[in-house]
Amino acid sequence: MRQRLLALTAALAAGALTLTACGSRDEGNKGGGGSGDVKVVIGLDAPLTGDLSALGLGMKNAADLAAKTANKKKFVDGVTFEIDARDDQAQPSVGAQNAQAFISNKDVLGVVGPLNSSVSQQMQKPFNDAGLTQVSPANTGTELTQGDGWKDGNSVRQFDTFFRTATTDEVQGAFAAEYLFNEAGLKKVYLIDDQKTYGAGLAASFKANFTKLGGKIVGNDHINPDDRDFNAVVTKIKKTGAEALYYGGEYPAAAPLSQALKDSGQAIPLMGGDGIYSGEFPKLNKKAEGDLATSVGEPVEKLDSAKDFIANYQAEGYEDAYEAYGGLTYDATWAVIEAVKLAVEGNDGKLPSDGRKAVLEAMSKIKFQGVTGEISFDEFGDTTNKTMTAYKVKDNAWAPEYSGSPKLD
Structure with missing residues (x-):
């Protein structure tokens, strides 16, 4: 075994000597390039x-x-x-x-x-x-x-x-808050995140911008993104009179969370960011109709x-x-x-x-x-494109509702 390892090491070292810092010669003519x-x-x-x-x-x-x-x-x-x-x-x-x-x-x-x-x-x-x-x-x-x-x-x-x-969660959270408050006319929201970097940051941005507009966060919770039983948390939501649930996280947990919400008799939408904007979300959620998501840019199909x-x-x-x-x-x-x-x-x-x-x-x-x-990129390395789109599940698929840029201070 030791001899085989030594031989492999020598071969790798010899191969490494043929490479330069800027790339190696492609003799296989892959992908349409010249030999x-x-x-x-x-x-x-x-x-x-x-x-x-x-x-x-x-x-x-x-x-x-x-x-x-x-x-x-x-x-x-x-x-x-x-x-x-x-x-x-x-x-x-x-x-x-x-x-x-x-x-x-x-x-x-x-x-x-x-x-x-x-x-x-x-x-x-x-x-x-x-x-x-x-x-x-x-x-x-x-x-x-x-x-x-x-x-x-x-x-x-x-x-x-x-x-x-x-774009950033600062932009996405602000856009979601403005859409829910101004366009959808929903003023009372229950807030949940999955405690991960993306979900927690997005939820925090949404909360800051939604309350700034005059919206009310009627409750706040955290979940384990690996959980699939959300009966306890949706029971809590029911007591608050929430008009929507905003979720900071991704579609594998968002889909069963939304279904549990509807199964409990609450005909309110779950809204999330680009982490739930996937074709898998309505596939995993039999009651996704009317749920909302935001995603970066305008719909590519348009x-x-x-x-x-x-x-x-x-x-x-x-x-x-x-x-x-x-x-x-x-x-x-x-x-x-x-x-x-x-x-x-x-x-x-x-x-x-x-x-x-x-x-x-x-x-x-x-x-x-x-x-x-x-x-193009700004001085922080962020994209200069701040356009967002809100989507709604209609007939078991995401459909674009509204595109624009948030009014950031």
Whole structure:
């Protein structure tokens, strides 16, 4: 056994000597690139198995489509893109392991993901220490970019390597509050979160903005996101006269929570953020009709900028839907591709020897028309697109109700 390990170690070491910091030569002509192209790998981290896999697989496919499109177009002369997709199982510890794997692979010049803010918290510092660009299409925790000081107007950028095409919970919570209070006319809300980074932050933002408008939080609770029996909490809600339940969390728990609410005789909607905006939500909830969710941007199906993405996604024959984050993931992946292009063009048509540094420097200059609209980043690494959409379950599927931007102070 020891001899086999030594032989394997030697082989790996020899292989490593053939690589450079800017990528390796792709002799397999994968994805439509030329045989002499430099290979650039873009990492993709998401839950590809488990309860949240519907969202994660949509992310994986969208990233794959972006790389294939860039290769077919020869968008960056002399470069072939590949996606290295890794499953974080929605677990921070697994995400941390994936981060180290991406860092160790010198061909990886950017990472797209993850889905969960709690996972991202374990990835940001390692990526920052390694100078490796990270672009999330789904992390909405405001503190990830601006620190805890954002609540007091003292935002400070946390990591130079972190960017996102999704907007923040500050924006999403404010939009949800304004929609529920002004558009839906509901003034009394019961508030529940799953105690995770995403859910707790979103619930807090909703509460602050809803009460500021004059709305009343008639009760507040926390649940374990792994629970599926919610009879006790819905009994408490019934006594408060709540007109709606706002839930900070994700669809695997939100669906049975909503059904328990309706089974108890309460004909009020459950509303949540983009974590419940999945086609799986109405599948898991027999009484989802009338429930509400918010998600980033306008519906991709209504955007002229998304027509090619939708057509190409269908043409590739992916088994899984692109889901809530498909368009945002394509744009996040394309942002890395655009940065690689800028790095190459600024270095006489060749990828610089320090590809990671060049890509990171290029990210602040990124501006392009993406699937979800214009893509660019502000001084914190946040998307400049603050548009949100409210959706309602109608006939067992999400349907867009209202799009706009919140009135932030």
